[in-house]
Amino acid sequence: MNEVGAGTAAVRVQGLWKRFGEQIAVSGIDLELPAGRFIGLVGPNGAGKTTTLSMVTGLLRPDQGTVEIAGHDVWRDPVAVKARIGVLPEGLRLFERLSGRELLAYTGRLRGLPGDEVDKRATQLLDVLDLAGSQHKLVVDYSTGMRKKIGLAAALLHNPEVLFLDEPFEGVDPVSAQTIRGVLERYTASGATVVFSSHVMELVESLCDWVAVMVAGRIRAHGPLAEVRGDAPTLQQAFLELVGAGSRTAGADLDWLGGGAR
Ligand SMILES: Nc1ncnc2c1ncn2[C@@H]1O[C@H](COP(=O)(O)OP(=O)(O)OP(=O)(O)O)[C@@H](O)[C@H]1O
Numbered sequence: 001m002n003e004v005g006a007g008t009a010a011v012r013v014q015g016l017w018k019r020f021g022e023q024i025a026v027s028g029i030d031l032e033l034p035a036g037r038f039i040g041l042v043g044p045n046g047a048g049k050t051t052t053l054s055m056v057t058g059l060l061r062p063d064q065g066t067v068e069i070a071g072h073d074v075w076r077d078p079v080a081v082k083a084r085i086g087v088l089p090e091g092l093r094l095f096e097r098l099s100g101r102e103l104l105a106y107t108g109r110l111r112g113l114p115g116d117e118v119d120k121r122a123t124q125l126l127d128v129l130d131l132a133g134s135q136h137k138l139v140v141d142y143s144t145g146m147r148k149k150i151g152l153a154a155a156l157l158h159n160p161e162v163l164f165l166d167e168p169f170e171g172v173d174p175v176s177a178q179t180i181r182g183v184l185e186r187y188t189a190s191g192a193t194v195v196f197s198s199h200v201m202e203l204v205e206s207l208c209d210w211v212a213v214m215v216a217g218r219i220r221a222h223g224p225l226a227e228v229r230g231d232a233p234t235l236q237q238a239f240l241e242l243v244g245a246g247s248r249t250a251g252a253d254l255d256w257l258g259g260g261a262r
Contacts, residue, residue, distance in 0.1 A: 016065030027217035040204035043214035086155030096140035144171035165196035
């Protein structure tokens with residue numbers, strides 16, 4: 001059962017900072033992500049999305065600031081938070097010498113689920129994610145898309161309240177993307193919250209009902225999709241305006257590229 005109903009904040013971020021030497025990756029952000037929504041965190045390369053998601057999910061300690069998930073402080077109450085979240089991080093490390101099914105069995109036991117419940121859920125997830133035929137293959141032999149899918153299955157196994165996904169569709173073919181999408185839509189329809197980062201605006205526009213736009217370590221816009229899109233015809237156009245790239249002519253200075261002298 002999910003504790004957090006629609007209308008309350010699934011994630012509350014206050015004054016979050018992260019520096020790497022001279023580089024300020026996240027510059028004092030405040031953000032409330034509503035529960036029960038499909039939320040997209042978008043921004044150009046290097047905007048700070050991965051750093052933010054890592055701090056929000058307890059993988060990277062902030063320099064300053066607090067994060068609460070379902071009312072629990074991520075750094076003061078990590079056990080309560082980790083029981084309530086699922087995470088598919090960027091560059092996910094998996095136990096390569098386990099098969100897909102073994103990985104789920106292991107994850108389920110770590111999560112404290114009874115063995116027969118783990119078996120039942122693993123069978124269903126492997127089936128829905130089209131991995132049943134590869135469940136006995138070692139993870140090391142999985143393709144990029146299969147790795148994303150088994151990572152997603154592991155993140156969903158304990159039925160978290162909030163699911164965080166860093167670029168879940170990168171390197172995933174359209175058929176697998178559609179499968180992942182179906183699973184996520186079903187999950188949010190039941191009141192759970194998904195927060196995912198992506199650069200693919202069409203995807204964010206078609207999946208999300210709430211977006212946060214991050215530029216240079218700050219949140220530039222956030223809110224319901226229609227509000228952030230405003231009068232722009234597409235989210236892509238609104239995004240280009242927000243990041244100040246709307247009028248930039250790509251490649252204007254590359255006059256040597258293409259024809260002419262070689
Ligand atoms: N471990 C690190 N050490 C030094 N700098 C880092 C580190 N991690 C991130 N950065 C810097 O922090 C900034 C934000 O990086 P981050 O990976 O969070 O951005 P992003 O929005 O996820 O980018 P992308 O969309 O390209 O994945 C970048 O300038 C990056 O170079």
